[in-house]
Amino acid sequence: MAKIKTKIKRMMIAIDTERCIGCGKCVNSCPTNALELVDGKAHLKDEKICDGFGSCIAVCPTNALYIEERDAEPFDWSILNTISFEDFLDKLSKHYRPEEIKQP
Numbered sequence: 001m002a003k004i005k006t007k008i009k010r011m012m013i014a015i016d017t018e019r020c021i022g023c024g025k026c027v028n029s030c031p032t033n034a035l036e037l038v039d040g041k042a043h044l045k046d047e048k049i050c051d052g053f054g055s056c057i058a059v060c061p062t063n064a065l066y067i068e069e070r071d072a073e074p075f076d077w078s079i080l081n082t083i084s085f086e087d088f089l090d091k092l093s094k095h096y097r098p099e100e101i102k103q104p
């Protein structure tokens, strides 16, 4: 039997594409790899893997990222099993040193 996907209201990252310059810093700093670049703009790959904490906001040079409450699929906690602890810490630390994030 197919699993029914139920959306819930929760905090999610949102992208102002007018402000996004496609630098990729948010993509390379997202601990859960929830972001990608599509046609030179940041894009949320999969809402289930966005934790909604908004740590990526700190690295954006143009303030194109913000948090909003909206209907979305619940966060998939199993994504944390696919991320190495070292990689997770490395990406989190980049939020405090955004100048070290390389272009994708």
Ligand code: SF4
Pocket: 015, 019, 020, 021, 022, 023, 024, 025, 026, 027, 041, 042, 059, 060, 061, 062, 063, 064, 065
């Ligand atoms: S960090 Fe900001 S400007 Fe750079 S790709 Fe992400 S949203 Fe766009």
